[in-house]
Structure formats: structure tokens, C-alpha cells
Amino acid sequence: MTVSPRSSAPRTVGVLALQGDFREHREMLEGMGHRAIEVRKPAQLEGLDALIIPGGESTTIARLILSNGFQEPLRAFCASGRPTWGTCAGAILLAKEVDRLDRPGIETMHIRVRRNAFGRQVDSFEEDLAIEGLEGGPFRAVFIRAPVIERVDPPARAIARLADGTVVAARQGNLLATSFHPELTHDTRLHAYFLTIGAPPGAAK
């Protein structure tokens, strides 16, 4: 399926605002005409149509998820079928397996992620990606101390790869994980795509 950037009606979209670049996601969503909520308490998840878990420092966000009682509510949100998207650190938190993370994350996507996979020499870079389901040509992806998706197990599937074949985006029903940061570009296509990926409750298991 392909979507155009303006194909969805205004939604109420939460951005987990414990740490990281939640503001950039909120501003992009607002620029698209959606209502964006910075989520700091589990009760705020209730009225949302969709949720973004932003980039930042995954160890810090994982610690704050646990200390703020977010772990079960976030798992329930993923199971509810509402679109849920982790960018960079957010993708690390959605993964069932991570090479090293000293505490549990949300662990709902059947992917294995390796943190800081590009090493010190390549702290950040950009690459044009073909993303399955996205029309309008390549997507300029910004990678910052990015993880890679080392393994994708069904029902998850890879939807974007670097030129060398490395998986950098995956989808599992209503769940989306990207190694890169679309909120740091002016391209709203992936945010628009994300809002279309709702699934029946439990579909993402």
C-alpha cells in the first residue's frame, strides 16, 4: 500500500517525552495538522490514536519507563493495535532483543537490534533509502549513533535497507521501528505512513 502525506484526517498522537528528541516529533506532527501530546504519565496514553517513542539515549529512556510505571501500559498500547513507532533509541526499546541494554525495554517487536552499530568513526551520516510502502521517491534518512536491525523474525519484516543490505526499518502489524530520524528532516511522508498502520488488537504479537 502507498500513501500520500495528506491522506489522513487529524489525529491525536502521543510522543513519549521522558528523554530525547520528542519535541521535533511533536513539531512535525503539528505542522501536519495533527494534535500532538507530550506523554509523561501512563494515564495520558488513553486518549491517543497513535504513539511515537523518540530517539535519545535508550538506557535513560528504559530507566524512566520503569521508574514511571510505563512498561506494562506501553506493552498494552502496542497490543491495542494503534500505530506505535520507535525511532532510533525508540526502535531499541521496541525490540525483543538488544545486544546490550542493562534493563528491559518494551520488547514487543520480533527484531534483534545492535546499538551504536556504526562505530565512533561514523557518528552520524545520511543516506537515501527506498522504503516499502512509501511513494514519491527515496527518503533522506539521518542516522545519529544509530542502531542496526540485525535480525527480523516473522511477523516482523524489513521495509528498508542501506545500500549494503543492512536493515534500518522494520514493520510488524501496527508497530514500526526505524534506525534513523525522520523528525530531523522536512519530509513528512514517513509520519503520514505511520498513521495508516493501525491493526486489530493483538495483531502485532
Ligand SMILES: NC(=O)CC[C@H](N)C(=O)O
Ligand atoms: N539517536 C539515537 O537515538 C541514538 C541511540 C543511542 N545510541 C542508544 O543506543 O540509545
